[in-house]
Amino acid sequence: IDVYGAPVIGKHEQWHGIVIVAHDITELKRLEGIRRDFVANVSHELRTPVTSIKGFSETLLDGAYVDQSALLSFLEIIHKESNRLEMLIQDLLELSRIEREGFQVDAQPTEMDALIETAAERIQGRLEEKNISLKLELQPVLVQGDANRLIQVMINLLINAITYSGAGTAITVRLFEKDGEAVTEVEDQGIGIAASELPRLFERFYRVDRARSRNQGGTGLGLSIVKHLIEAHHGKVEVRSEVGKGTTFTIYLPLAR
Ligand code: ADP
Numbered sequence: 383i384d385v386y387g388a389p390v391i392g393k394h395e396q397w398h399g400i401v402i403v404a405h406d407i408t409e410l411k412r413l414e415g416i417r418r419d420f421v422a423n424v425s426h427e428l429r430t431p432v433t434s435i436k437g438f439s440e441t442l443l444d445g446a447y448v449d450q451s452a453l454l455s456f457l458e459i460i461h462k463e464s465n466r467l468e469m470l471i472q473d474l475l476e477l478s479r480i481e482r483e484g485f486q487v488d489a490q491p492t493e494m495d496a497l498i499e500t501a502a503e504r505i506q507g508r509l510e511e512k513n514i515s516l517k518l519e520l521q522p523v524l525v526q527g528d529a530n531r532l533i534q535v536m537i538n539l540l541i542n543a544i545t546y547s548g549a550g551t552a553i554t555v556r557l558f559e560k561d562g563e564a565v566t567e568v569e570d571q572g573i574g575i576a577a578s579e580l581p582r583l584f585e586r587f588y589r590v591d592r593a594r595s596r597n598q599g600g601t602g603l604g605l606s607i608v609k610h611l612i613e614a615h616h617g618k619v620e621v622r623s624e625v626g627k628g629t630t631f632t633i634y635l636p637l638a639r
């Protein structure tokens with residue numbers, strides 16, 4: 383608490399009392415803390431690929447370029463790390479846009495089943511790379527939503543399902559109406575998430591396994607983006623998981639008006 387006190391003295395110097403003003407700054411302090419953590423996280427996340435790009439390019443310039451195999455493998459690392467940087471910057475920009483106060487999605491009557499199919503087509507390559515099968519069990523459902531944003535949400539959830547699942551497993555997406563809402567489930571047979579990790583899962587940069595996420599090209603921002611976009615649609619996201627068995631993300635969205 384921020385406390386400020388001052389005596390109240392009348393026109394003729396008579397003593398009236400003391401005024402005390404107390405501001406509860408707990409919330410301000412908390413927000414300030416979150417902002418500081420965020421800046422520290424961003425700096426750290428940006429520095430990691432930059433350090434790597436700088437180191438490998440310097441080694442090449444110092445003469446390693448004459449070795450063909452070093453040249454190729456270092457260039458591959460530099461290329462991969464530049465892609466990471468690009469993705470990180472894209473996700474950060476997207477997050478800052480959708481977190482801004484007053485952000486609104488352009489919600490129109492939209493065929494949720496069709497946009498799930500579009501998202502599925504866009505991740506086809508990744509499914510094949512990992513030999514993961516995708517089952518779509520979709521009923522025709524019309525939601526009030528912004529198709530491009532919802533495709534982004536579905537791609538983020540599907541890429542996570544692929545990233546955190548083993549080869550040869552299956553992912554199932556179900557879409558149906560329940561209690562006047564559109565319900566979308568993305569279920570995988572992957573590594574699962576411990577119950578103790580679930581409460582922090584949607585925080586920016588939160589990852590259960592930092593090294594694994596990085597290695598797979600994750601930015602740690604995907605689920606924050608999902609949560610913000612779904613909330614901007616007046617919907618909600620839930621997650622259920624069992625370690626070693628798999629994870630299900632469920633999205634609830636309003637039906638078209
Ligand atoms: P990332 O880019 O690291 O995947 P996200 O915000 O998308 O970031 O996810 C945060 C963390 O949640 C991940 O690092 C991972 O530990 C965990 N996670 C997300 N989706 C799944 C899933 N389907 N199965 C297991 N763990 C997951």
